[in-house]
């Protein structure tokens with residue numbers, strides 16, 4: 001029996017293991033100096049002033065929306081083609097989600113659709129860098145600014161990518177990352193919020209740790225005693241431990257190699273599949289340099305399910321990214337109906353994510369290419 005090939009997988013080497021072991025031998029398992037060191041490095045990779053490390057990409061979105069002041073009565077514009085957390089974390093804060101359709105080639109949020117949906121209730125426009133390919137930030141930023149909204153880039157897929165020569169993390173008002181094992185770098189579970197806006201970063205740091213105020217100069221009851229901390233705004237415990245930040249620091253040192261490996265895998269898929277009929281391959285705009293998180297193919301002629309099932313049956317553990325968010329029963333029960341974002345729905349109906357990760361062996365990739373070719377021959 002041949003081994004199975006996952007759609008995504010972490011790359012952990014001895015340097016990562018040693019970094020974690022060293023953190024475990026230290027005094028701080030959490031809330032220690034490695035958190036700040038990791039935050040500085042994430043900000044450097046992102047080309048941003050500061051970052052706040054949190055426990056997942058979902059926590060990063062929740063924290064970013066809360067720090068941007070999202071609350072009930074606000075609208076948040078979200079692409080229909082994304083993981084549900086891009087929407088659900090804003091829903092949890094009481095916002096009304098307005099789904100925007102996506103561009104037919106990249107699957108990223110369509111700036112024209114956004115411009116048609118913005119109004120004085122729009123608090124945040126959220127863009128997702130689908131598969132690692134940055135969204136059209138230079139068109140989205142003016143659309144958001146025109147109504148005084150914040151532009152959030154959900155860069156769960158795209159740490160390490162650049163847009164017009166600028167790193168993802170330096171483009172939008174606030175950017176969120178995910179460090180789940182299949183992502184471009186991992187801390188096991190983990191995420192981060194990055195921004196140049198110091199007020200937003202301060203609010204995010206507060207939300208991450210219960211909203212606790214420790215500085216007596218900022219407290220309402222500073223004479224209570226040296227132990228005193230007080231809460232002015234609600235928050236949660238979304239703190240990423242030092243042990244996991246140590247893994248993240250080690251992974252950042254390997255990020256350029258990860259990007260090069262993923263780029264090689266991308267080129268090899270294009271070469272191996274470009275002449276296959278009934279298949280659309282991902283495109284890359286000239287002004288971006290993506291760090292590819294996914295390799296999304298689109299199977300035409302209604303054969304997506306058959307191709308998916310046959311690949312899975314051969315141990316090629318492909319995925320589908322993503323069911324349009326408003327198809328989820330939670331959103332359907334709120335009154336959202338199928339048909340509202342036809343480009344995203346079509347994209348979903350054809351999409352399969354082939355295995356894509358830094359350590360994807362060429363033999364395994366050839367097995368995937370041969371399997372797709374023989375199914376569609």
Ligand SMILES: Cc1ncc(COP(=O)(O)O)c(C=O)c1O
Nearest residue numbers: 056057058083085156178179180
């Ligand atoms: C686009 C997008 N946003 C947010 C998330 C949430 O990240 P996490 O799984 O780290 O909570 C994911 C994770 O798959 C994602 O793909």
